[in-house]
Amino acid sequence: MGWVWKSLNSSIGKKLVMAVTGVALMLFLIIHLAGNLSLYGGSKAFNGYVGLLEMIKPLIRVIEVILALVFIFHIINGVRLWIENKIARPQGYTINGSRKNTDVFSRTAFITGSIVFIFLILHLQTIWYKFNYSGTELDLYTITTEWFTHWWYSLLYLIAIVLLGFHLNHGFQSAFQTFGWNSKKYFPLIEKLGTIYAIIMTLGFGSIPIYLYFFGGK
Amino acid sequence: MEHKKLNLTLKVWRQHGPKTPGCFVTYPIAVSPDTSFLEMLDEINNELEKKGKEPIAFESDCREGICGTCGLVINGQPHGPIPRIATCQLHMRNFKDGDTIYIEPFRAKAFPIIKDLIVDRSPMDRIMEAGGFISVNTGSVPDGNAIPIAKEIASEAMDAASCIGCGACVAACKNASAMLFVSAKVSQFALLPQGKPERYQRVEAMVKVMDEYGFGSCSNTYACEAECPKGVSVKNIARMNREYFMSKIKG
Numbered sequence: 001m002g003w004v005w006k007s008l009n010s011s012i013g014k015k016l017v018m019a020v021t022g023v024a025l026m027l028f029l030i031i032h033l034a035g036n037l038s039l040y041g042g043s044k045a046f047n048g049y050v051g052l053l054e055m056i057k058p059l060i061r062v063i064e065v066i067l068a069l070v071f072i073f074h075i076i077n078g079v080r081l082w083i084e085n086k087i088a089r090p091q092g093y094t095i096n097g098s099r100k101n102t103d104v105f106s107r108t109a110f111i112t113g114s115i116v117f118i119f120l121i122l123h124l125q126t127i128w129y130k131f132n133y134s135g136t137e138l139d140l141y142t143i144t145t146e147w148f149t150h151w152w153y154s155l156l157y158l159i160a161i162v163l164l165g166f167h168l169n170h171g172f173q174s175a176f177q178t179f180g181w182n183s184k185k186y187f188p189l190i191e192k193l194g195t196i197y198a199i200i201m202t203l204g205f206g207s208i209p210i211y212l213y214f215f216g217g218k
Numbered sequence: 219m220e221h222k223k224l225n226l227t228l229k230v231w232r233q234h235g236p237k238t239p240g241c242f243v244t245y246p247i248a249v250s251p252d253t254s255f256l257e258m259l260d261e262i263n264n265e266l267e268k269k270g271k272e273p274i275a276f277e278s279d280c281r282e283g284i285c286g287t288c289g290l291v292i293n294g295q296p297h298g299p300i301p302r303i304a305t306c307q308l309h310m311r312n313f314k315d316g317d318t319i320y321i322e323p324f325r326a327k328a329f330p331i332i333k334d335l336i337v338d339r340s341p342m343d344r345i346m347e348a349g350g351f352i353s354v355n356t357g358s359v360p361d362g363n364a365i366p367i368a369k370e371i372a373s374e375a376m377d378a379a380s381c382i383g384c385g386a387c388v389a390a391c392k393n394a395s396a397m398l399f400v401s402a403k404v405s406q407f408a409l410l411p412q413g414k415p416e417r418y419q420r421v422e423a424m425v426k427v428m429d430e431y432g433f434g435s436c437s438n439t440y441a442c443e444a445e446c447p448k449g450v451s452v453k454n455i456a457r458m459n460r461e462y463f464m465s466k467i468k469g
């Protein structure tokens with residue numbers, strides 16, 4: 001199986017790792033958002049949804065491990081690419097022309113990804129860890145809505161989600177390109193779908209802190 | 219018709235050799251808008267030589283956009299601000315009186331600077347040697363239409379083959395990736411029946427050499443296509459990815 005490892009370490013292999021893990025994460029986001037929307041139903045609806053997940057706890061644990069691995073691969077591979085790509089151009093240009101030949105989404109994929117990563121740590125610590133491992137008696141709805149009463153937490157969350165939207169707008173079409181699924185006929189459609197997906201994710205996740213901050217989720 | 223001359227300030231990258239540090243040197247110049255970019259550099263060099271100073275080293279050959287030697291980064295853009303042309307096809311009428319123009323060499327670890335604006339692009343030749351050919355015994359010229367090829371396929375192959383190997387894609391890419399160049403070469407063969415027998419060896423060999431030279435990895439920003447003087451499409455990169463995956467699967 002040496003050839004698999006070698007191939008994944010080639011320049012094209014590294015793209016593939018980025019794309020495959022990226023697609024897995026994009027699918028996860030859809031499920032995550034669908035679940036989160038139950039916050040709009042209030043305490044009962046949300047805790048009911050959480051209760052469902054609690055019932056299949058062992059399965060959820062397995063999924064969490066897989067998800068963690070996917071995240072780690074996506075992040076480590078992304079950081080590695082960024083470092084290697086910096087090395088590939090030891091001396092930069094005095095005049096930066098990148099605004100004229102790229103869009104902001106692809107140009108900033110590393111920066112938006114990095115900020116989303118910092119947010120992810122905070123997000124796991126304040127909600128996932130607190131609920132599962134801090135020995136709290138509180139239900140997840142109370143924990144979550146409590147956080148969003150703090151303006152800085154809501155704002156941070158909102159900023160991270162907007163940047164996530166940028167990241168996704170690049171990632172969606174980029175994954176298709178990497179898989180080699182780029183044809184004149186349907187690529188414009190893929191780009192549009194990617195933007196629609198990114199907007200839905202941004203509005204979906206982004207509306208929650210606004211709603212909870214202003215209406216307290218009552 | 220005689221046009222008013224443009225007064226420009228050029229900031230040109232001067233670097234004595236590969237190992238010496240370089241810097242920008244300022245050259246004020248008044249040029250006719252009908253002058254081409256390279257002719258303007260020629261004018262400066264004439265002046266420099268008259269004064270016994272070392273002329274600016276830059277490359278050019280055909281000066282009609284086919285040889286691919288003349289690439290310069292002009293105000294941050296390889297081949298300058300006008301899309302789909304090489305530096306030699308750029309004219310000063312595209313600049314305004316009073317403009318300051320920064321002229322830099324292509325910058326990439328794989329393209330070390332030889333002198334001033336000239337870089338060593340020979341890694342691209344090494345990539346070609348690894349697989350940019352078809353292995354057939356030469357003989358008499360085969361009949362033109364002996365192998366029928368659909369018009370669409372022939373056109374696509376021709377579009378890929380229009381790459382002039384200038385390296386602007388590498389220069390434009392924030393990752394200094396050579397994917398557009400290599401994919402154009404892989405595609406022009408992979409599309410045609412004559413290139414198909416060796417398609418998988420080819421893509422593996424060319425990608426391997428590309429990686430060895432320390433070009434960066436593509437992150438799909440598509441700066442290459444935007445700056446390519448021939449408009450080579452990033453669809454070729456998608457095709458090369460497919461070829462590469464298939465070569466791995468099929469062994």
Ligand code: SF4
Pocket residue numbers: 380381382383384385386387388398399402442445446447448449450
């Ligand atoms: S793909 Fe375009 S930019 Fe790259 S080497 Fe060929 S002609 Fe130049």
Ligand code: FES
Pocket residue numbers: 277278279280281282283284285286287288289304305306307
């Ligand atoms: S000098 Fe030949 S392409 Fe410009």
